[in-house]
Amino acid sequence: MVRWQPGTSERLQAAALDLFASQGYEQTTAAEIAQSVGLTERTFFRHFSDKREVLFHGQQLLVDAFLAGMAAAPDDATPMELVAAALESAAEFFPDERREHSRLRQTVIDQNPALQERERHKLSVLAATVGEALRARGVxxxxxxxxxxxGATVFGVAFTQWIAPGETRPITQIERAVLAELRGLAAVGPGPAAGD
Structure with missing residues (x-):
């Protein structure tokens, strides 16, 4: 049995997602995931620390995409222009052909409170990392x-819309619309001050 062939992580991720969707996350073991693609449980744990990480394996790549977008932005970009650049860069991580996979993944996450918490933590880490990068640029x-x-909120809202049933717009278009909505809300004058 060949254990270290190229694409092993991707094969394990695809198999895990199929099993989670068909028989439930809690009911699926790491051994079953590995066996479904002709690998051993030991091989599974060479690639992932546990079965939950199969669903969250690309998180650092997403963070890196946000940071790359900010790094490529002009030196005089405003904080929100930096966020917009980060969102544009991260959108490349979600081509249209990935939408069905993302929909299925979200279905699995939505059925498990622990996975929902892990997904919220992912957005929290993203926001904290972007915040550090903004401060490093003098913001x-x-x-x-x-x-x-x-920026993390815009991404989360846009992603939810992108995977909605019947949605066909590219995520970049959705992100731009959500960011414009946010800017519109921010442009509305402040309400009464506390104590008024």
Whole structure:
């Protein structure tokens, strides 16, 4: 049995997602995932620390895509322009052919509270990392945190829309629309001050 062939991680991820969707996340073991693609459980654990990580394996690549977009932005970009650049860069991580996979993955996550918590943690880590990058570019507080949290929120809302049944727009188009909506909300004048 060949254990270290190219694409092993991807094969394990695809098999795991199919098994999670068909028989349930809790009911699926790492050994079953490995056996379904002709591998051993030991091989599974060479690639993933546990079965949950099969669903979250690309998280660092997503963070890196956000950071690459910010790094490529002009030096005089505003905090929200940096966030927009990060969103544009990260959109490349979600081509249209990945949509069905993402829909199925989200279905599995939505059925398990622990996985939902892990997904929220992913967005929290993303916001914290973007915030650090903004501060490194000289953006002060609270602007750095507000922009970073806004960027993570825009991504989360856009992603949810992108995987919605019947949705066909590319994620870049959805991200731009959600970001425009956010900017529109921010443009509305402030409400009464506390104590008024």
């Amino acid at each position: 002060t507080e609270p602007a750095a945190t507000l922009a970073a949290e806004s």
